[in-house]
Amino acid sequence: xxxxxxxxxxxxxxxxxxxxxxxxxxxxxxxxxxxxxxxxxxxxxxxxxxxxxxxxxxxxxxxxxxxxxxxxxxxxxxxxxxxxxxxxxxxxxxxxxxxxxxxxxxxxxxxxxx
Numbered sequence: 051x052x053x054x055x056x057x058x059x060x061x062x063x064x065x066x067x068x069x070x071x072x073x074x075x076x077x078x079x080x081x082x083x084x085x086x087x088x089x090x091x092x093x094x095x096x097x098x099x100x101x102x103x104x105x106x107x108x109x110x111x112x113x114x115x116x117x118x119x120x121x122x123x124x125x126x127x128x129x130x131x132x133x134x135x136x137x138x139x140x141x142x143x144x145x146x147x148x149x150x151x152x153x154x155x156x157x158x159x160x161x162x163x164x
Contacts, residue, residue, distance in 0.1 A: 054141060056100055062140050063102040066148050070155060077159040078116075079107045087141045099141070106136040106155070116158065123154040 063082040070080045083105040089097035106116055106129075113131045120127040120136070125147060129138045138151065 059140050060102045062145065063104055066104060066151065070152055073152065073156060075155055075159045077108055077110045078155060081105050085137060085139060087139050101139050101141045103137040103139050107134065119158045120154055123150065125150045127151055127154055
């Protein structure tokens with residue numbers, strides 16, 4: 051997935067945002083945003099690769115609450131927080147696992163508390 055072209059990642063991100071928003075998850079604002087992927091640690095610690103991330107915000111949940119919930123999902127969803135938004139880099143997500151992102155957000159939206 052590291053070699054996936056940026057336009058493919060952008061299309062995947064747009065499709066996933068549409069799917070999430072179709073479920074009327076009013077608890078969240080979900081959109082795409084330009085970002086960078088870290089290429090590696092030891093061999094390329096400062097190298098970055100342009101990517102498109104899914105950005106998630108909420109009036110109901112803090113960024114930390116969303117991130118903690120996603121990281122603790124049955125299939126951990128790795129995210130980072132930047133400027134009070136939860137960012138998910140689709141360059142690091144297998145397309146087959148995207149359904150788990152939808153399920154995790156639906157579960158969080160349906161919960162009474164975190």
